Amino acid sequence: MSELATTPTAIPASSFWKRRIVDPIVHQMTQGITPERIALAIAVGSACALFPILGTTTVLCLIIGISLKLNQPIMQIINGILTPLHIPVIIGLFKVGAALFNDPPSTFHLGSMGRILWEHPTAFMAQYGVVALHAIAAWAILTPFWIAIVYLIFLPVVREIDSRRKASAVISENGEPPSHPIP
Numbered sequence: 761m762s763e764l765a766t767t768p769t770a771i772p773a774s775s776f777w778k779r780r781i782v783d784p785i786v787h788q789m790t791q792g793i794t795p796e797r798i799a800l801a802i803a804v805g806s807a808c809a810l811f812p813i814l815g816t817t818t819v820l821c822l823i824i825g826i827s828l829k830l831n832q833p834i835m836q837i838i839n840g841i842l843t844p845l846h847i848p849v850i851i852g853l854f855k856v857g858a859a860l861f862n863d864p865p866s867t868f869h870l871g872s873m874g875r876i877l878w879e880h881p882t883a884f885m886a887q888y889g890v891v892a893l894h895a896i897a898a899w900a901i902l903t904p905f906w907i908a909i910v911y912l913i914f915l916p917v918v919r920e921i922d923s924r925r926k927a928s929a930v931i932s933e934n935g936e937p938p939s940h941p942i943p
Contacts, residue, residue: 782921784837793831795918802918803910804828805835807903809842812853812895817846850895856902857894 808821821835858865877884 781837781841784833795922796915798831798834798918799911799915800828801825801830801834802838802914803907804830805838806842806910807907808835809839810846810849810899810906812850812899813892814846814850853895853898853902854891856898857891857896860898860901861894863891863894 804824805821808824809817811817811820817839818836821839822832824830825832825835857863873884873888876887
């Protein structure tokens with residue numbers, strides 16, 4: 761058996777990034793969506809993805825995206841990408857909410873919270889309902905700043921992608937358009 765047949769082929773990380781992030785953004789830009797609207801969808805989608813109540817971010821992205829007429833695929837991609845950050849952000853927002861409302865420090869363990877939620881939902885709401893509301897208030901206060909920062913970071917990036925897409929869309933010598941808008 762040859763050495764080529766036994767060597768596994770590795771997929772470069774850049775192809776994952778290109779396939780999962782760059783290609784969907786480029787595809788949306790070829791449908792007439794402006795870089796400004798794409799950057800706004802990324803910013804608002806990231807804010808919705810960090811809402812401090814588990815299990816609500818997909819619906820929140822959907823509702824906010826429809827009401828603001830933002831790009832749903834981009835918002836849901838951002839929502840999925842930020843999933844690993846969701847729990848740490850929730851914990852941080854619980855602490856910020858407690859500080860905002862001068863709550864006594866509370867200790868909570870996510871495993872015990874989940875158990876209480878499923879076994880005794882009313883006890884869960886009595887114990888953690890106010891904490892959740894304070895976390896939502898903290899999120900609501902911080903969200904406009906978050907959206908502005910993310911928008912200002914991603915707008916030049918998306919504009920650069922758009923300018924490269926437009927530059928590479930020039931017809932080649934043989935009259936064929938390039939196979940992909942990003943070189």
